[in-house]
Amino acid sequence: MSPEVTRPTLSDALTERMLELIRTGDHRPGDRLPSTRELSQRFSVTTPTLREALRRLEATGAIEMRHGSGIYVGSAIERVVLPNPNMREMRATQLLELLGARIVIEPPLAAMAAERATPDGRAELRRLLSEAAQHLRGEDAELHEANMTFHRVTARLAGNGVLHEVVDSLLTVHANEQREILAIFDDRRRDYDEHLEILEAIEAGDPQAAERLMKAHLVDVKTVIETRLHQPPFE
Known part of the structure; x- marks a missing residue:
């Protein structure tokens, strides 16, 4: 007996029609879309049904709903790789696997x-x-953002859009854990100096040094997390 085929729901169909509207209308990120009322009339659906489809699209970054302003095409509409918007706190094994993935991906980039x-x-x-x-010597949040953006931009400068999105997604998935790493590592100057060495290798056009230094930096981070696994909250 063949497995039962799941029928698409009205929300599924609406999601696809919204994406088709964006594509066929040649809309770009930041472009404003019709209002919910106009869309409800256009697709002949109720507003609550439409809003369910819009929430799905918003969760993946395809659209952005701005309170009091309207619906806009999201910055992630053209992405190939997306972070999981439903990701909860990760288990220790998942976190180590993510860091292991970064060690494989980021040094070549x-x-x-x-x-x-x-x-x-x-x-x-x-x-x-x-x-x-x-x-x-300031707030963790600002330093964390600068550090993560350094890794994102380094990946972008490699010139492969898909791999850049992979790195961006990995950093997004464990953003909270990365903030904790900053506190656990407890050596901001060392972290900064390692980033500076990577930058100097990139500026010098030395791919071997850039790869070696990035790998050493990420291995340091993973070592810190492996140590942290023996303490709360990762027990």
Whole structure:
């Protein structure tokens, strides 16, 4: 007996029709879409039914619903890889696997960035580290954001959009844990210095050094987490 085929729901169909509307209308991220009332009339559905489809699209970043302003095409509409919007606190094994994935993916991307980064790209990395330096004695949130953006931009400068999205998704998935790492690592200067060494290798156009330094940096992070596994809250 063949397995039962799940029938698409009205919300499924609406989601697809909304995506078709965005694509066929040549809408770009940031473009405003018709109001919920207009969309309800266009698709001949009730507002609650439409809103369910809109919430699905918003969860993946395909659209952005701005209170009091309207519905806009989201920045993630053209992404190939998306972070899981429903991800809860990760188990220890998942966290280590994610860090292991970063160790495999990010060092080669640092090497590619050293080969391909433009002067503007290198200047962007330098600005990020200058910003991080200003927060070494400040709030964790600002320093965390500068550090994560450094990794994201390094991946972007490698020139492979899909791999950049993979790195961005991995960083998004365990953003909370990464903030905890910053506190556990408890050596902001060492973290900053390791980022600076990676930047200098990229600026020098030295792919071997950039790859080696990025790997050493991420292995340090993973070692810290493995140590942290023996303490709350990861027990």
